[in-house]
Amino acid sequence: MPLAAIRPDEINLPLLLHVFGAMVLVGMLFVAALALLLAWRRSDAGDALALTRFGFWSILAGALPSYVLMRIGAEWTASEEFGDSDPDLAWLGIGYVTADIGALILLISIVLSVIGLRRARPDAPGGSTLSRVVGVAAVLLLAAYLVATWAMTTKPT
């Protein structure tokens, strides 16, 4: 029977920040993807614009700060648990890869969201191409973080 839940007390606070940040990140990506993909299908230009702006703001004001919290918590947890050693653990590697690739996709999404917010106009039914790209990116990020959650939880060797 694994005893993964029993850990040194010093890890609890950084782990809490890491998990809380990750949960909020997933929620903000979910609602951003939902809004942007719904905007894609809306024939009413006003609805599409409101959903597009909401989706972009969810990325900027929600996903970005929660990603930072998740990443700081991850580094803090790793430093408390492993110190200066370099553990060769598959689950940790999966976590780092998804976080780093996720950071790149999130950065691109943020840039596109800023441009999209500047360009958003009420005469574009179905949302803009930018909103579609950011919506699909948010879905990809959600899929990547699902894999990361599986790896962090079950810790495959």
Place this chain on the structure above:
Amino acid sequence: MYDFLLLVHVLSAFALLGATAALWAIVLATRPARPRLSAATAALLLRPTTVVVIVGTLGTLVFGVWLAIYLDEYQPWDGWIVASLVLWLVGTITGARSGNEYNAAGTAGDPTDAARLWKRGNVLSVISTVAVVAVLVLMIYKPGA
């Protein structure tokens, strides 16, 4: 079996807390003083987000209790688990009631009534969110375990 139970329990927690954060984003976007989304547009986001909250709420309970029974180290009557169950109940009840207040605010004809109901919904949502986050704190720290 342990890995499966833990994974589904954690995924349920992600669904519950993530969707709670998403609901806050929708609430902020529909505040009566400066709405960014109309009630009808917000409803498009609220329906699937509420489904995720319900799935997360039930999943955390069912698989959490299952884990407590399955693992020899923990028992469902351990103090931190009982406290989590109480907080889970508080979060669920206040969360459901906040949804009713927001729905009433959305259909209220008088703007003063709408603002009052929206504020009441916010108070209940804050209580619900604090309870859910407190459960997460207990799950990480496991005081007394």
